[in-house]
Amino acid sequence: MNDSIRLLIVDDHPLIREGIAALLREGTGVEVVGMAGNGQEAVEMAAQLRPDIVLMDYHMPIMNGLDATRQLRASLADVRVLILTQSDEPEYVVQVMEAGAAGYVLKSEMSQSKLLRTIAAVHDGVFVFPPVQANTPAGSRSARDIPLTAREIEVLSLTAQGKSAKEIGRMLKIDARTAETHRQNIREKLGVRTIAELTRYAVENGLG
Secondary structure, three states: OOOOOOEEEEEEOOHHHHHHHHOOOOOOOEEEEEEEEEEEHHHHHHHHHOOOOOEEOOOOOOOOHHHHHHHHHHHHOOOOEEEEEEOHHHHHHHHHHHHHEEEEEEHHHOOOOHHHHHHHHOOOOOEOOOOOOOOOOOOOOOHHHHHOOOHHHHHHHHHHHHOOHHHHHHHHHOOHHHHHHHHHHHHHHHOOOOHHHHHHHHOOOOOO
């Protein structure tokens, strides 16, 4: 199992956890290393087990999947989070991306083959999100109509992938303050105010 993808399953319904684990047993290339019932357990177990991927339910008691994702991204940057939920509302997708998740899977569309493909893609560094159809903020313009620099496009893309200014700085070999300055410049050019709106713009313009 040395080459297997190590997966932690997090869902507050035991039957769902067991069902997912059953889909991923025997020759799938995925090793289920643990199961948790809420976000707090997920953060604690991930620190101990060091999975490659955490398959995380969105709505859970004690700590939801969104908050758990933020904590995992802050404490275990190498662990990738794949959100599992029943909702495909655009705002959910944007929030999940902004929190730093690497993918988003709908429970209603989950099958063994699709789940395995998504897990493999996320493990390979691909970000897997559904298309976002969101309203454009009033008074703003499309990113395609704005003269963003090559560096700003890089920063915008990484922001849409849920990267913090510190992470962007490390990846682009610039300091965090410079990365944040680039994000502020992009917000001013696009006429948006928040990171969530910035993320939405990136996704809508194929930069996420």
